[in-house]
Amino acid sequence: MTRNNNGSRNGVDVVIELTETRADGGPRNGGQEVAGYRKSDVMHVLIRWLCMLTSMGGMLVMITAKQASTISLYGFDIPVDSQWSFSDSFEYLVGVCGVVAFHSLVQLVGKLRGMLSKPPIIPSRNQAWLIFAADQMFAYAMMSAGSAASGVTNLNRTGIRHSDLPDFCKPLHSFCDHVAVAIALTFFSCFLLAVSVVLDVAWLSEH
Known part of the structure; x- marks a missing residue:
């Protein structure tokens, strides 16, 4: 470290010292770190974890949707047996939820590995664009699956108007x-x- 005639530090040395201190102590981002990780990285992991749980939960709950009972039609008691596999819309929902659960798991594992080994949470812009496209595609698929299943469920609850078909x-x-x-x-x-x-x-x- 050098000093000028007035005893003050040289500006270049001050910059070098600040750079070394920042390298030793880790990046300073104005409180944007949580336990050594950026808040955005933690948010990425949390969202992926929740998405994996909800999509897997939706798939498992739908698979367990089955029941046998009787229904009265024209004065006769008719046995009915309903399962999720009887409806194409429900099968579509199960398939989409399974794919999204797998996609979320893969992204979650990748992001956790990235946080532990300290590389960027998303290695490259090309990969970021690919993840962006996949997230959009799966979001639309989940919306269509939920909408299709909702239509069938609404029909089951209300029956068909102007007919004797009951509320199943x-x-x-x-x-x-x-x-x-x-x-x-x-x-x-x-x-x-x-x-x-x-x-x-x-x-x-940002990148």
Whole structure:
């Protein structure tokens, strides 16, 4: 370290010292770190974890939607047996939820490895664009799956107008409740994917 005639430090040396101090003590980002990690990185991991849980939960709850009962039609008691696999819309919801759960798991593992080994949370812009596109695609898929399943569920609850077709959810209330929970989890997963898209855009705008 050198000093000038007035005893003050040389400006270049001060810059070098600040750089060395920053390297030793880690980056200073104005309180934007949580336990050594950036808040954005923690948010990425939290959203992926929640999305994996909700999409997997929606899939599992829908798979358990099955019930046997009887229904009165034209004065006759008719046995009815309802399962999620009887509806193409419900099968579509199960498939989309399974794919999104796997996608969220892969992204979660990648982000956790990135945080532990200290590289950038998203290695490159090309990969960030790919994740952004996948999150958008899956968000739309979850919205369409939830909407399709909602239409079938609404028909089950109200029956068909101007006909004697009854409300199937009265004798099959457990089945309809399972379906309703699965649809709610599907729409929540769609919301979490939309949040992931916003985070992806924020990362791309900063890099």
